[in-house]
Amino acid sequence: xxxxxxxxxxxxxxxxxxxxxxxxxxxxxxxxxxxxxxxxxxxxxxxxxxxxxxxxxxxxxxxxxxxxxxxxxxxxxxxxxxxxxxxxxxxxxxxxxxxxxxxxxxxxxxxxxxxxxxxxxxxxxxxxxxxxxxxxxxxxxxxxxxxxxxxxxxxxxxxxxxxxxxxxxxxxxxxxxxxxxxxxxxxxxxxxxxxxxxxxxxxxxxxxxxxxxxxxxxxxxxxxxxxxxxxxxxxxxxxxxxxxxxxxxxxxxxxxxxxxxxxxxxxxxxxxxxxxxxxxxxxxxxxxxxxxxxxxxxxxxxxxxxxxxxxxxxxxxxxxxxxxxxxxxxxxx
Numbered sequence: 001x002x003x004x005x006x007x008x009x010x011x012x013x014x015x016x017x018x019x020x021x022x023x024x025x026x027x028x029x030x031x032x033x034x035x036x037x038x039x040x041x042x043x044x045x046x047x048x049x050x051x052x053x054x055x056x057x058x059x060x061x062x063x064x065x066x067x068x069x070x071x072x073x074x075x076x077x078x079x080x081x082x083x084x085x086x087x088x089x090x091x092x093x094x095x096x097x098x099x100x101x102x103x104x105x106x107x108x109x110x111x112x113x114x115x116x117x118x119x120x121x122x123x124x125x126x127x128x129x130x131x132x133x134x135x136x137x138x139x140x141x142x143x144x145x146x147x148x149x150x151x152x153x154x155x156x157x158x159x160x161x162x163x164x165x166x167x168x169x170x171x172x173x174x175x176x177x178x179x180x181x182x183x184x185x186x187x188x189x190x191x192x193x194x195x196x197x198x199x200x201x202x203x204x205x206x207x208x209x210x211x212x213x214x215x216x217x218x219x220x221x222x223x224x225x226x227x228x229x230x231x232x233x234x235x236x237x238x239x240x241x242x243x244x245x246x247x248x249x250x251x252x253x254x255x256x257x258x259x260x261x262x263x264x265x266x267x268x269x270x271x272x273x274x275x276x277x278x279x280x281x282x283x284x285x286x287x288x289x290x291x292x293x294x295x296x297x298x299x300x301x302x303x304x305x306x307x308x309x310x311x312x313x314x315x316x317x318x319x320x321x322x323x324x325x326x327x328x329x330x331x332x333x
Contacts, residue, residue: 017203026202027256030209031249037213038245041220042227046237049228059304060311062225067315069222070294071322073185076215077286079327081188081279082110088276093269100273106280113284117184121293124176177293178226182240184285185223186247191278193251198259198271207332212248214329218322220244222294295319 045065052058085106094100192212199205227240258264264271298305298315305311 017201019202020200022202023200023205024256026205026209027197027252030196030205030212031252033209033213034216034252035245035249038216038220038248039241041217042224042241042244043220045221045224046228046241059229060308062229063298063302063305063311063315064318065221066225066229066294066298068318068322069218069220069225070290070298071319071324072215072218072326073222073286073294074290075323075326076219077283077290079330080211080215081286082106082283083330085110085276085279085283088272088279091269091272094272094276097269106276109277109280110284110287113281114288115284116281117180117285117288118292120180120183121176121288124180125173173297174226175230175232177297178223178230178232178240181226181289181293182223182244184289185219186243188282188286189244189247190251190254191282193248193253194255194258195275195278197252197255197257198264199255200259201267211329211332215326216248218326226294 045062049058049062052061089095089100089106099105196205196208196212223244224241227237232240299312305315
């Protein structure tokens with residue numbers, strides 16, 4: 001969400017764009033559109049993976065989907081979220097005051113977000129490694145219909161590999177990555193939804209609806225690819241897909257409620273500071289997730305990709321295409 005300007009022309013344009021009734025109608029329409037596109041994005045790779053389970057080319061297809069979406073997530077963070085955070089904290093209503101004029105808080109908070117994501121990743125990986133090394137794998141709980149297991153790492157651990165400790169660790173790592181990635185994406189989605197729900201600027205909301213629709217499809221494909229690759233059971237898969245689909249729409253509703261209850265002014269200095277800080281930490285989380293948990297994990301630690309030079313080249317191409325597709329949307333939102 002762009003910060004407000006302080007020049008006379010900027011103030012006049014913003015006054016023309018601020019229309020509460022039109023903005024509210026646009027937000028209700030956006031809730032339906034974003035929920036639908038989110039469900040399609042995350043559901044497509046999950047459904048296809050179940051249909052083509054154990055068939056040749058299934059793993060390669062999931063990898064290509066993940067690489068495309070990793071590029072989308074990386075571009076979302078660096079081209080959309082982080083610049084908006086710098087713009088919000090650099091607005092003349094904020095930047096002229098201490099301490100905002102004295103330190104690049106947007107970049108610093110982005111760094112903090114990346115370090116927090118690393119901390120969560122390290123703790124979760126250590127837990128997974130310890131769990132995988134505890135002798136023979138003994139899952140807790142059984143879903144007889146789906147043959148799913150529930151482990152101490154959380155969630156139903158369906159069809160977990162019964163090989164050596166390294167194989168079990170790889171599988172647990174894949175599931176941990178998908179869970180941590182969803183947490184980061186949900187955090188980011190809530191921020192976007194609440195910010196949009198509180199905005200009364202129809203000129204900002206119109207292009208944002210289209211941009212968010214494409215963003216949710218691509219981001220959902222990446223998360224859906226991780227979920228499908230991790231092999232969760234039906235219950236956990238459905239829950240994770242539902243949470244991703246409803247998070248942004250619920251954030252919009254929450255933002256609308258906050259505005260109607262408090263009369264929150266999204267162009268005030270306090271609102272700009274809050275938007276900038278939340279956007280910056282969200283950007284840091286997404287950068288870490290895209291580079292470490294998606295790109296590095298697949299390009300350097302995936303057995304399927306390491307045995308095929310053509311797949312590595314194709315994965316890099318779709319990674320670039322994903323980055324470009326999301327970057328182009330910055331022309332409109």
